[in-house]
Amino acid sequence: MKHTTMIIGLLLLPVTAFCLNVSVRSFDYSDYTRLVFEADRSFAYSVSSRDNGFDLRLQQAARTDPENIQLKESRCVQRVDVLPRHDGTVYRVVTHIPVRFQRQFVLENPFRVVFDLEADSGNPTAVSQPPQVEAVSAPDRPEGTSINTICIDPGHGGTDLGARAGTTDLVEKDITLKVGLKVKQLIESRLGLRVVMTRDSDSEISLDSRAAMANNQKAQVFVSIHVNSSYRRGARGTETYYVSLEATDKEASELARKENTSMGGDAFDPAAADDLRLILWNMAQTEYIKESSKLATYIQNQLNEVMNTRNRGVKQAPFRVLMRAAMPAVLVEIAFLSNSDEEKLLARDGFLSRVAGGIYTGIAQFVTYHNQRYK
Incomplete structure (x- = not known):
């Protein structure tokens, strides 16, 4: 009994x-x-x-x-x-x-x-339908193993429109979602890897929740997709960022400030950061800096080839969404919606497919590099 x-x-x-x-x-x-x-x-x-x-x-x-x-x-x-x-x-x-x-x-x-x-x-x-959210019960992965999960983060969404076009109704949130879904399809069909999307519809997700989602899902790569904008109408080209407390230049610093405050968040000021915040940042990203730099370089090089636009290079800035990602993480600014020529390109599905192809190829190259390194 x-x-x-x-x-x-x-x-x-x-x-x-x-x-x-x-x-x-x-x-x-x-x-x-x-x-x-x-x-x-x-x-x-x-x-x-x-x-x-x-x-x-x-x-x-x-x-x-x-x-x-x-x-x-x-x-x-x-x-x-x-x-x-x-x-x-x-x-x-x-x-x-x-x-x-x-x-x-x-x-x-x-x-x-x-x-x-x-x-x-x-x-x-x-009437809009809220998006379905993927299960957050991903299996634990040992450190130093082959990459099997990638997080794609289409920037902005919901009431957060992001950058806006000057002559059309194009907005950043729609472009980044289209590109993100294309990248997801390429990764799944060609690499056979698991892809986590921070959003797969027009929904509003906080910056901290985007990184938390990637961390909870045990993702090993984080790629945030954005569209650039500038008061200088002649500004054009693509650039890819990885995180740093100090921005590469004044434009990078201003871009990070704008993205960090896009959903009511606080702008990160390294000079005003207390010791605790610096320690937390150091724990989350420092060990991945070299790999983040490598990932950014692979993606930037591929975008330069497929887009035939100005190469603005790989840069660093204190992006909030990257600081909290416990994995190699980059933020891609694919083109300038404030530039009339690039605005026309961003309205074409074929161009967005080429962009997605470039981001995918850069990710694939990084996956090969990483997996060979940890054989």
Whole structure:
């Protein structure tokens, strides 16, 4: 009898030990309602719309005590039901009124999935679907092994448009997503490696969450894709960055400041950084500086060949998104949207495919270099 009881206890242990603890809360603002799902660790999920709300489907068991659902008489959210399923847990959000997703994003420490909801104007084409997020349960990888996971980070997204064109409706967030998805397809089909996207649709992700996503997924390479802009209309060409506390030049410093504050973040000033911040940066990136430089050089050389634009070179700057990446990490500025000639190029899908091909080839060369080094 004792043996039977012990076996039953062991069988039940995984269910309780690995169950997520999730809390739900909402806040009303003047023009939207924020609904937050907070968990004690990261999780994979998908979202599907319903006539009177939406379902948030988690791919694992989760538990939410009634007192941890705090809606505060929300004007949008009527209730949130927790529905256990054999393949996970569904959080069914029931709303008082038809709503649409104004934006959706993920935050870290603690892990939170955030939905900003607003009243639906009645135009069905305006209703946006939040993106599905890949599972954050990547297997641990030993240090010094072959590369098997690459993180592609399309810059900006959601309400953060990034750079804007001078004569058309082109915006940076759309260009970077197109290029990022093309790079993903090339890596998966030609190298057979796993690709993590920080976003795969028009969603807003904080700079810290982008790096955290790459770290959580055990990625071994991080490539952030951007489009440049300058008050000097003649500025043109491509440039690739890896991280440093000091910028290569004044333009690099200004670019880092602009990117670091694009989503309300703080601009990093090395002169004002305290010892703790310098230590944290040193722990996260210093050991990868040489490999980041190598990765940046491979990508920059390839872009120079396929794009036939001015080579602005490999540079360094204190980009926030790179500082928190615990792996070789670079940021690519593919062309200037503020330049009328390059604006026309960036509007062409064929040109974006060539850009993606150049980034892919540079990554492939780095993968070969890295894998041979750690044979």
